[in-house]
Amino acid sequence: MKDIILEIEHIEKSFGDTQVLKGINLSIEKGEFITLLGASGCGKTTTLRIISGLETPDKGSIKLNGIDVTKDEPNKRNVNTVFQNYALFPHMNVETNIAYSLKLKKVEKNQIKQRVAEALQLVQLIGFEKRMPSELSGGQKQRVAIARAIVNNPDILLLDEPLGALDLQLRRQMQIELKNLQKELGITFIYITHDQEEAINMSDRIVVMKDGRFEQVGTPHEVYDLPKTSYVARFVGTANIIRGQIETMEKETITVHMKSGNVQVKRTDSPLQIHDEVTIAIRSENINLIEENDGEKIQIVEGKVSKDEEPLGLTGIVKEKNFAAGLLRINVELIDGKEITASRHGIDSTLEVGDRVRVSWKPETYVLVDMVDKYTKNSNSSILQNTLEPSLISMSPDVTDGTKSTKCSLTDIPAIDDGKE
């Protein structure tokens, strides 16, 4: 049986008239690295404060090691928090900052010395014992804050955007250090970030939060490759969300009709019927663009690609090419006015702004999303988890097609844009 360390059960919390947490549930295993990922204001910090005891929920319970601690004071829970702003005592040096909680607990002097030295070793700050916080860099201050938390041997370490104040390079370095530290100590980490790359790199499981609910809980692979909703597909990586109507259903495939063309997707066990409206998510790296030099090849008849000429793929015009963080993003405006983004490594692409392109992808590189809205009005996370079968694919980054094509690969940084078509 799994060793469950924390159970969050049906937690609800309002501030005044605003319901901030709307019934969240989660069981966390001992030694797991769990990340709460979500946009500003979705309730991440409130969740952490309820776990630590700094906030009391209106409904629901928190169980730590099987014991209900919902009403217990923070100091009665073996849980420590690391904050983004370090919260060090400015008038105490590094050593006394780290030793502070042990002194309060009246731990014996020699033991304090030993545990402080061990904590300093773990965060690689040996030699900094007598420095004051004002004499430390941001990264060093955060290391002291982490040492101060782990010196208590907590069951769970809560980390509220601990790297948020650091520059990108230091942040990356600290991500690796923190992950190694967590493995070494075997402590359960519950980590808050709104940075999807950080969540993917560090977590055993990611909880994607939206408006006080857990939208999806899963491994980095599950939330990235098998998003259950269009929100998750957009928030974790860059996904294009396309809606269409099922035109035909064959044994292996389904043909979906969209204003800018017809596409084929792999058939799944989902209870679909001809004429059903479906929403599909395709990663930008899986989008293949083929330039159409020959104007004769694509005939646009009443806003729809002629089936006789080119049965599959969407038609569009390259609107923008943008290079950032090692990736070239190519925005294509489809003939129905909607935009789709393809990405590829490097800055080179033979496609130019204004080129007419055929947009396609392999039938298996898509995910059917938002099925829960279709079959039930309830977006409760437990229903979300059961509605879609995970057989839907692994998105292959290796998409090649045609001669003058754009091969797209690997991850991208999302434009977080909930609700955008």
Ligand SMILES: Nc1ncnc2c1ncn2[C@@H]1O[C@H](COP(=O)(O)OP(=O)(O)OP(=O)(O)O)[C@@H](O)[C@H]1O
């Ligand atoms: N003590 C409080 N009183 C009133 N409203 C609060 C209080 N604490 C949080 N809120 C509100 O609850 C909502 C969720 O806040 P919370 O800090 O949990 O979000 P978050 O996801 O951690 O956001 P961020 O990423 O910006 O830190 C916000 O709208 C916030 O304004």
